[in-house]
Amino acid sequence: MASRKRGVLWVALIVAFIAAAVQIGVLVMLWSRFDSRLSCDRMIYWDEWLACMQSHEHILFSELAVAAWVVAGIVGTLGRFLPLYISFIFLAGIAILLALLLIGFWLEWSRSRTISFSDVLYFTFNAGLVLLFALGPSVCAWLLAYHKRKKRAQPQLSTVFE
Numbered sequence: 001m002a003s004r005k006r007g008v009l010w011v012a013l014i015v016a017f018i019a020a021a022v023q024i025g026v027l028v029m030l031w032s033r034f035d036s037r038l039s040c041d042r043m044i045y046w047d048e049w050l051a052c053m054q055s056h057e058h059i060l061f062s063e064l065a066v067a068a069w070v071v072a073g074i075v076g077t078l079g080r081f082l083p084l085y086i087s088f089i090f091l092a093g094i095a096i097l098l099a100l101l102l103i104g105f106w107l108e109w110s111r112s113r114t115i116s117f118s119d120v121l122y123f124t125f126n127a128g129l130v131l132l133f134a135l136g137p138s139v140c141a142w143l144l145a146y147h148k149r150k151k152r153a154q155p156q157l158s159t160v161f162e
Helices: 003-031 046-054 058-083 084-111 117-153
Strands: none
Touching: 003 058, 003 117, 058 084, 058 117, 084 117
């Protein structure tokens, strides 16, 4: 029983490590492609500057990575204090929204072309990266909350024999 609980902890840590590695890899790749001549330092007004900053991919994906970890904190908190089947509904809702978003991207992307096997592999690989980027931290947080709840539910021997 203890090895199963430790297994959940290890899976959660591996998912967190892979999600963080994917996020860092995507951000490094986007940052390396950034052209410094596209700077937003000549903008006079704040709304222009913010709109300019939002047009850069590395800024946008940095914000998405931070948002993914914030949502993971919410999922972990819900998983820690609510029953598991209720906290899982929030995680499943996030997964369903991401799946619908990816289906919409697939339909939009596949309308203008004839689909080959390499296109399917390309889209599948990128969809997996999107899922790891956005859903990986939440899955990790839910698994850690599951581990903590199971650890807290176990009676301690010192309290039983007192």
